[in-house]
Amino acid sequence: MTFTAQIINVLAACILLTSFGLLVQRRIYGLLRIFAWQGLFLSASTALVAYTAGMNHLYISAALTLTLKVVVLPYILYVLVNRLNIYRDVEPLVNIPATMLIGIVLVIFSYHLTAPIRELSTLVTRTTLAVALSTVLLGFLMMITRKKAVTQIIGFLALENGLFFAATSATYGMPLVIELGVALDILIAAFIFGIFIFQIRTTFDSLDLKEMEKLKEHEGA
Amino acid sequence: MREAFPLLIEACQIALVLFAAPLLAGWVRALKCWTQGRTSPGVLQPYRNLIKLFSKDIVLAHNASWVFRFTPYLLFGSVLMAGAIIPIISVDLPLSATADIIALVALFAIGRFFIALAGMDVGTAFGGMGSSREMMIASLAEPAVLMTTFTVSLFGHTTSLSEMVRFIGQQNFFLSPSMVFAAIAFVLTLLAETGRVPVDNPVTHLELTMIHEGMILEYSGRYLALVEWAGMMKLFIFTSLGVALFVPWGIPQGDDLMDIPLAVLIMAGKLALVAAGIVLAETGLAKMRIFRVPEFLGTAFLIATLGMLSHFILEM
Numbered sequence: 001m002t003f004t005a006q007i008i009n010v011l012a013a014c015i016l017l018t019s020f021g022l023l024v025q026r027r028i029y030g031l032l033r034i035f036a037w038q039g040l041f042l043s044a045s046t047a048l049v050a051y052t053a054g055m056n057h058l059y060i061s062a063a064l065t066l067t068l069k070v071v072v073l074p075y076i077l078y079v080l081v082n083r084l085n086i087y088r089d090v091e092p093l094v095n096i097p098a099t100m101l102i103g104i105v106l107v108i109f110s111y112h113l114t115a116p117i118r119e120l121s122t123l124v125t126r127t128t129l130a131v132a133l134s135t136v137l138l139g140f141l142m143m144i145t146r147k148k149a150v151t152q153i154i155g156f157l158a159l160e161n162g163l164f165f166a167a168t169s170a171t172y173g174m175p176l177v178i179e180l181g182v183a184l185d186i187l188i189a190a191f192i193f194g195i196f197i198f199q200i201r202t203t204f205d206s207l208d209l210k211e212m213e214k215l216k217e218h219e220g221a
Numbered sequence: 222m223r224e225a226f227p228l229l230i231e232a233c234q235i236a237l238v239l240f241a242a243p244l245l246a247g248w249v250r251a252l253k254c255w256t257q258g259r260t261s262p263g264v265l266q267p268y269r270n271l272i273k274l275f276s277k278d279i280v281l282a283h284n285a286s287w288v289f290r291f292t293p294y295l296l297f298g299s300v301l302m303a304g305a306i307i308p309i310i311s312v313d314l315p316l317s318a319t320a321d322i323i324a325l326v327a328l329f330a331i332g333r334f335f336i337a338l339a340g341m342d343v344g345t346a347f348g349g350m351g352s353s354r355e356m357m358i359a360s361l362a363e364p365a366v367l368m369t370t371f372t373v374s375l376f377g378h379t380t381s382l383s384e385m386v387r388f389i390g391q392q393n394f395f396l397s398p399s400m401v402f403a404a405i406a407f408v409l410t411l412l413a414e415t416g417r418v419p420v421d422n423p424v425t426h427l428e429l430t431m432i433h434e435g436m437i438l439e440y441s442g443r444y445l446a447l448v449e450w451a452g453m454m455k456l457f458i459f460t461s462l463g464v465a466l467f468v469p470w471g472i473p474q475g476d477d478l479m480d481i482p483l484a485v486l487i488m489a490g491k492l493a494l495v496a497a498g499i500v501l502a503e504t505g506l507a508k509m510r511i512f513r514v515p516e517f518l519g520t521a522f523l524i525a526t527l528g529m530l531s532h533f534i535l536e537m
Contacts, residue, residue, distance in 0.1 A: 006396040009535040013398030016531065020523060024516070097519045104526055111534050130534045 004052050005124050011045035012128040015165060016107070019138040022158055023099050023145075028081050031154050032074045039069030042161055045128075046168055052124050057176045058168070064183045065164070073157060076190050080197065081150060086207060094145045103138055110134040117170070125169035132169050135162030149200055149207045153193050160186060226476045230311045233481060238304035242457035243267035243450070245492055252500040267453060274446035282343040282439055292339035293440070293447035299332040300451045300458065308386045308469075309461045310484040313476040321380040322370045326363055329414070332451070333359050340436030347428060351435025354511060358420060358432065361518035362413045365406060368525035372403040373466045375532050382465070390469040398535055402528030404467045409521035411463060411499075413514070415456045418503040420514055423452075430508060460495045461488065 018038035025031050043065035050058030092099060110133035118126050139159025143152045164182070167174045174182075197207060204211040247264035254261035281290070303325055305316045320328065333355065340352035374380050377388030413420040421432040428435075437448050465472060471487035473480035509517060 003396070009531075010396055010398045010401065012535060013402065013527070013531045016527060017402070017524070020527065024520065024523075096516060100519060100523045104523065104530070107527070107530055107534075111530065127535045131531075 002052075004048055008045055008048050008052070008125060009127065011041050011048070012131040012165075012169075014041045015045070015135060015161070016131050019135045019158060019162075020100065020103055022154065023103055023138060023142055024096050026096075028086060028150060029078075031151060032077055032081070035077075035154055035157065036070050036074040038158065038161055039065055039073075042165055043070065045165070046173070049125055049168055049172065053172050055172050057179075058173050060176060061164075061168075061173055061179050064179065068183055068187060069157070069161065072187065073190055076194065077150065077154070080194050084150075084197065084201060084207070086148070086150060091147055092145050093147060099141065099145055103141060106137040106141060107134040110137055121170070123169070123172065125172070128169040129166060132162055132166035135159075135165060138162075147208050147210060149193075149197050153190075153197075157186070157190075226478050227313055227315045229478060230476060230481060231305065231314050231316055234310050234314065235301065235305050237310060237485065238301065238454055238457060241489075242454040243271060245457045245460070245496060246453040248493060249456070249496045249500055252497060253503065256500060256504045267449075271446050271450055274449070275443050277442045279442035279444060285343055285439075288335070289339050289342040289439070290444070292335045293444040293451075295335050296332040296451045297447045297454075299328045300454045303328045304454055304458050306382060307458060307462050308383055308465050308472055310481055310488060311473050311476065312383050312387045312390065313474070314383060317381065317383040322374060322382055322385075323367070323380060325382065326366055326370075329455070330359070330363065336436055336448070339440075343439045345439060347431070347435045347438050351432055351438070354432045355436060358413055358514055358518065361515055361522070362410050365410045365518055365521040365525050366414065368522060368529060369403045369407045369410065370466065372399050372525060372528040372532060375399070375529065386465045386469045386472060387474060389466070390472060390474060397532075399528040399532035400467065402524050402531065404463075406521045406525035406528060407463050407467070409517065409524070411459050412502070413518055413521070415459050416452070417499060419506045419509045420517065422508050430511075457492075460492055460499075464488070464491045464495060 015038055018034050018041065021034040022031060022038070025034055043062045046058055046065060047062040050056065050062060094102070107130075111130040114130040114133055117129060121129075136159050139155050139157075139162055142155030142158060146152055146155060160182075173179065200212070201207055244264060244267075247267045250266065251261035251264045302320075306314070306320050306325055306328075308314060308317065337352040337355055340348035340355070342348070371380075373389070374385050377385045379385060379388070412418070416423055416433040422430060423433070425431055426434055426438075431438075433452070437445065440448055468491065471484065471491070473484050
């Protein structure tokens with residue numbers, strides 16, 4: 001293995017570690033910080049892939065990732081959390097050690113799922129496909145096991161990170177037009193989430209999504 | 222003459238584990254004093270403590286059974302045995318064939334089992350409390366230690382410590398995520414296994430927070446000396462195990478007696494650095510609540526498992 005391939009692997013491992021970090025972190029500020037780190041690792045590994053494979057458009061993707069996922073999105077979420085005063089501990093539905101174990105099972109599952117693809121592929125990044133898939137699944141897991149809207153949004157964004165990483169490792173990235181579109185979508189989604197969260201809060205006095213499971217109107221209303 | 226070299230090296234190493242362990246403990250304490258702005262009693266203070274304790278009489282509780290009297294010797298012996306197996310100053314140790322990494326963890330477990338029994342033997346409240354906490358931490362730390370060492374053993378395809386260290390020592394520098402993960406997990410478990418902050422505070426005798434000190438509260442005289450000495454050796458052994466597994470460069474591969482002085486010097490330098498790292502971590506962190514410890518060790522286990530998985534996922 002060449003040295004750049006080793007670094008790409010280490011970065012992939014760091015992305016996996018940050019996905020688990022998102023699962024086990026209790027504080028919202030901590031979550032935002034880990035999310036920013038994940039974006040940083042993602043952008044670094046994309047830039048390295050661009051360098052090894054000589055794909056120039058991946059540099060643009062890396063720069064986009066750096067601005068959007070390391071700076072802009074964490075900042076938007078930070079402002080949101082500050083406005084709403086919700087920096088208290090996050091309450092998970094399943095306790096944290098159990099979530100970790102489920103996460104490990106998901107990693108093994110995605111390893112088995114991607115093993116055949118790995119045999120076929122000849123890219124430098126073929127080994128990281130399993131990591132990308134597990135990042136997607138761990139993002140799902142985070143959205144499932146958390147009650148609050150903000151943590152679910154972070155889970156969703158982590159899932160998107162995983163998809164982006166999967167695209168990079170399976171086919172050296174999507175065409176640039178699509179990547180730009182996705183980046184714009186994510187940015188707009190973050191704004192919409194913000195507005196949506198404010199609405200949830202004013203309607204239900206809480207960001208706990210359990211409240212939304214009740215379909216009845218309030219008494220007396 | 223040549224055939225006797227491995228035996229001589231083994232004897233050197235046992236002597237080193239015995240007599241350098243208090244020095245390492247003294248170095249850690251002195252560094253800690255300096256970082257906290259206190260005047261340290263010097264790096265030789267643990268030796269003076271041990272001499273003082275050995276010359277004192279033993280005060281035994283009326284209802285102390287043979288377990289209580291037998292435990293210090295067993296603990297000391299098992300830890301010293303572990304020290305004879307780990308490649309500290311040479312890879313070529315005759316005794317290392319007697320036990321692999323699994324047996325090494327079991328050796329520590331024996332000592333821990335008996336010290337926990339001894340903690341409950343006299344029947345004081347603190348002893349029982351300390352024992353139960355120690356066992357809780359041990360049950361979580363041991364899987365993590367095993368996972369960590371298994372990750373390293375995947376590289377050399379062996380569980381024998383000597384072979385693992387020899388294999389890694391022969392490689393050029395290589396960057397591998399699983400090794401990085403294993404090293405991080407090892408540091409976390411090292412803090413738990415040797416009873417350092419943030420899991421346990423080695424200097425406190427505050428009733429509510431002590432774990433290891435709670436168990437050995439009833440010991441005095443030479444029993445206490447043996448238990449404390451074993452504790453220092455355990456710190457020495459764990460740090461040198463970490464050094465041997467993750468930065469083995471500098472440990473001689475052959476059985477030449479001439480390599481030993483240089484190996485000892487290199488090892489001393491590495492251990493001094495690791496100790497400085499431990500002290501920095503201890504000064505920067507606060508002791509965590511006991512019910513947070515399972516999460517801390519769960520994280521260590523998770524990182525070790527991720528290391529093992531990433532060996533298969535990323536490095537095959």
